[in-house]
Amino acid sequence: MERPARLCGLWALLLCAGGGAGGAAPTETQPPVTNLSVSVENLCTVIWTWNPPEGASPNCSLWYFSHFGDKQDKKLAPETRRSKEVPLNEKICLQVGSQCSTNEREKPSILVEKCISPPEGDPESAVTELQCIWHNLSYMKCSWLPGRNTSPDTNYTLYYWHRSLEKIRQCEEIYKEGQYFGCSFDLTKVKDSSFEQHSVQIMVKDYAGKIKPSFNIVPLTSRVKPDPPHIKNLSFHNGDLHVQWENPQNFISRCLFYEVEVNNSQTETHNVFSVQEAKCQNPEFERNVENTSCFMVPGVLPDTLNTVRIRVKTNKLCYEDDKLWSNWSQEMSIGKKRNSTLYIIMLLIVPVIVAGAIIVLLLYLKRLKIIIFPPIPDPGKIFKEMFGDQNDDTLHWKKYDIYEKQTKEETDSVVLIENLKKASQ
Numbered sequence: 001m002e003r004p005a006r007l008c009g010l011w012a013l014l015l016c017a018g019g020g021a022g023g024a025a026p027t028e029t030q031p032p033v034t035n036l037s038v039s040v041e042n043l044c045t046v047i048w049t050w051n052p053p054e055g056a057s058p059n060c061s062l063w064y065f066s067h068f069g070d071k072q073d074k075k076l077a078p079e080t081r082r083s084k085e086v087p088l089n090e091k092i093c094l095q096v097g098s099q100c101s102t103n104e105r106e107k108p109s110i111l112v113e114k115c116i117s118p119p120e121g122d123p124e125s126a127v128t129e130l131q132c133i134w135h136n137l138s139y140m141k142c143s144w145l146p147g148r149n150t151s152p153d154t155n156y157t158l159y160y161w162h163r164s165l166e167k168i169r170q171c172e173e174i175y176k177e178g179q180y181f182g183c184s185f186d187l188t189k190v191k192d193s194s195f196e197q198h199s200v201q202i203m204v205k206d207y208a209g210k211i212k213p214s215f216n217i218v219p220l221t222s223r224v225k226p227d228p229p230h231i232k233n234l235s236f237h238n239g240d241l242h243v244q245w246e247n248p249q250n251f252i253s254r255c256l257f258y259e260v261e262v263n264n265s266q267t268e269t270h271n272v273f274s275v276q277e278a279k280c281q282n283p284e285f286e287r288n289v290e291n292t293s294c295f296m297v298p299g300v301l302p303d304t305l306n307t308v309r310i311r312v313k314t315n316k317l318c319y320e321d322d323k324l325w326s327n328w329s330q331e332m333s334i335g336k337k338r339n340s341t342l343y344i345i346m347l348l349i350v351p352v353i354v355a356g357a358i359i360v361l362l363l364y365l366k367r368l369k370i371i372i373f374p375p376i377p378d379p380g381k382i383f384k385e386m387f388g389d390q391n392d393d394t395l396h397w398k399k400y401d402i403y404e405k406q407t408k409e410e411t412d413s414v415v416l417i418e419n420l421k422k423a424s425q
Contacts, residue, residue, distance in 0.1 A: 038115070045083055046084050046116055057100070063077065068084075088213075091118065092115065125211035132202060157205060202217070228328060244280060260273045260310050306334050
């Protein structure tokens with residue numbers, strides 16, 4: 001009987017509860033963890049710690065199952081500690097249970113929950129639209145709007161922290177732009193391979209402590225806005241416009257996405273080209289220039305004025321965010337601009353010349369018609385005037401004589417002019 005007892009001791013978790021070789025023992029449920037506590041480090045780092053359960057089986061290798069109140073971020077690990085960077089604007093809870101294996105199907109112990117609440121204060125007094133942008137990997141600029149229940153003379157202050165700092169720091173220069181308040185602080189990229197996984201913790205409050213603090217977490221792989229590039233060279237080559245520019249400092253070309261805009265003075269339109277890979281292949285451009293990119297714009301007319309400008313943004317290869325464009329670069333032009341003064345003068349002179357030519361042509365055609373088709377008296381009127389009233393007859397004959405005389409004079413003038421022209425030739 002000793003041998004079965006020893007076997008039962010070795011396989012206490014698997015056998016002996018069902019009795020017999022074919023029965024499987026039910027899984028033993030472990031007791032809950034003890035002394036679960038929560039604390040906050042820095043500005044937004046929440047830490048939960050706990051102790052192993054009391055009365056756990058000595059043959060059990062304890063693992064701890066945990067998740068947050070929304071049942072997200074489930075984790076199974078042997079550590080008795082868990083942390084999370086979270087903006088403390090809302091309540092956050094963690095539930096922890098113990099089990100004897102890494103099998104996710106195994107039912108853990110009774111879950112123990114511990115929550116942490118945001119700082120007290122009137123929610124309507126907290127600042128709104130708190131957002132921060134990392135400019136050119138050099139400095140971070142944060143802005144916000146005052147809360148509804150806030151005095152106009154509130155003196156705000158901003159605190160920030162990231163893993164490269166030994167302690168929390170305060171942003172010194174608070175300024176106001178329109179309705180927004182803001183503050184900027186230096187944030188130079190540290191030469192650390194894991195720096196991309198870091199984030200900046202932000203808290204905005206007032207000196208008097210009358211408003212509720214507001215928090216934000218800014219990942220260093222998002223909300224990055226580069227400086228505009230610098231155009232170095234424009235040239236025409238085989239009917240194409242070659243553009244060369246220098247990328248903003250602190251960035252490499254493979255981490256950037258470009259837009260090249262070309263405005264043509266003749267067509268008065270602009271074309272925008274999206275550039276993902278900008279390589280310099282033109283031998284006329286400077287070689288071996290660090291952090292320089294190029295692009296070939298097809299079908300650009302060299303005999304007109306072309307104005308070029310460029311902007312950039314980060315891409316998904318290096319950063320999570322790809323929506324913040326830089327400002328446009330300074331413009332650079334190439335080609336010749338059409339003389340607008342001469343163009344305006346031509347617009348004014350051409351209509352006058354055309355109108356004068358039409359008037360001269362009409363006069364010439366009228367005289368030519370008189371020469372070719374002289375006026376013929378109406379016989380009916382002549383006979384009517386002969387047998388009608390004598391006074392009227394005399395008057396009509398006079399009118400006819402005057403009209404015939406004028407016609408003859410005009411005809412003679414035209415013939416004389418024609419003869420003079422022939423004589424001069």
